[in-house]
Amino acid sequence: MNRVKLALLGDYSEDIVAHQAIPRALELARESLGAEVSWDWIRTSDLRSPATDLRLYSGLWLVPGSPYENAEAALAAVTWARESGTPFLGTCGGFQHALIEFARSVAGLADADHAETNPEADTIIVGRLSCSLVGSSGAVHFARESRLARAYGAETAIEGYHCNFGFYSAYRPVLERAGMHFTAWDDSGEIRGAELPAHPFFVGTLFQPERAALKGKLPPVAGAFVRAAAQY
Numbered sequence: 001m002n003r004v005k006l007a008l009l010g011d012y013s014e015d016i017v018a019h020q021a022i023p024r025a026l027e028l029a030r031e032s033l034g035a036e037v038s039w040d041w042i043r044t045s046d047l048r049s050p051a052t053d054l055r056l057y058s059g060l061w062l063v064p065g066s067p068y069e070n071a072e073a074a075l076a077a078v079t080w081a082r083e084s085g086t087p088f089l090g091t092c093g094g095f096q097h098a099l100i101e102f103a104r105s106v107a108g109l110a111d112a113d114h115a116e117t118n119p120e121a122d123t124i125i126v127g128r129l130s131c132s133l134v135g136s137s138g139a140v141h142f143a144r145e146s147r148l149a150r151a152y153g154a155e156t157a158i159e160g161y162h163c164n165f166g167f168y169s170a171y172r173p174v175l176e177r178a179g180m181h182f183t184a185w186d187d188s189g190e191i192r193g194a195e196l197p198a199h200p201f202f203v204g205t206l207f208q209p210e211r212a213a214l215k216g217k218l219p220p221v222a223g224a225f226v227r228a229a230a231q232y
Contacts, residue, residue: 004229006039007054009047009077010063010094017162018064018092018208022222025213029226032218037226044070050080059087059201059229064162064208066093067117075101087201087228089221092163095204096126099167099175099194107178109171116165125171133161133206140192140207146183147195147203151224159192159207166206167191201228 006026012019023039030037040057047053047070054060060081068074074094078101081088090098096114103112103125113121115128137160142149149155169191172182184193184205196202201224209219 003036004038004059004226005057006037006059006061006226006229007057007077008039008041008061008063009044009074010041010065011043011045011069012041013065016065017214018210021208021210021213022061022063025210025219025222026226028213028216028218029223032223033226033230035226035230044068044073047073047077050077051084054080054086057086058232059089059225061225062088062090062094062097064092064094066096066114068093068097071097071114071117075104078102079105082196082199082202085200085232087225087232088199088203089201089225090204091210091221092161092206092208095194095206096165096167098202098204099125099180102178102180102196103171103175107171107175107180109174112171114165125168126165127168129164129166132164133166134164136161139187140184141186142193143181143183146181147197147201147224148183148193148205148221151220153220157220159205159209160211161207163206167194200232201225 103109111123114126193205209221212219
């Protein structure tokens, strides 16, 4: 397996549990896959040009921890990964911003935005959840033959969350017509994951699969992401 160098884009904080879990998840992927995996943390405020700053990386993980210091830089990085075919994983806030980028750049919703940072926006596609998912966990169901289902080797998993915002499903048809596939949902049918099947690897989840690493378990999504980056 090839050497894998990953960019972890987000504003690192030792107080964010996911930021503690992600390196451990990548260590477990390294051990499981026998790959030479390394990674760099990049603050959104330090990202100037994704095409230049990220060109040496074989995968981009847009990590939890929004609002980002520079949300536009995070969105630009998503655009770069989507257009260049670079393997991309977005979890929690990373998933939310991946949907915003796709809505703006591909689905024709140029003013799509996030209620956390722009509550007065005309087109809010990521809004406050009616019930907070901070500290919650529950069943997640995957679409058959989706990348998520293949990664887990199952159509259902139990996953944890740490978020107050989620995708407004009223915009689902618009994004689906543009090519986004929504492939994970909870027991009530609320969207919890999405992917671009035409891309080598472009997956986002509202849940935080990396948390499994804190229990010594390789998160299936992280393993699939590293495998895709190794093949990139």
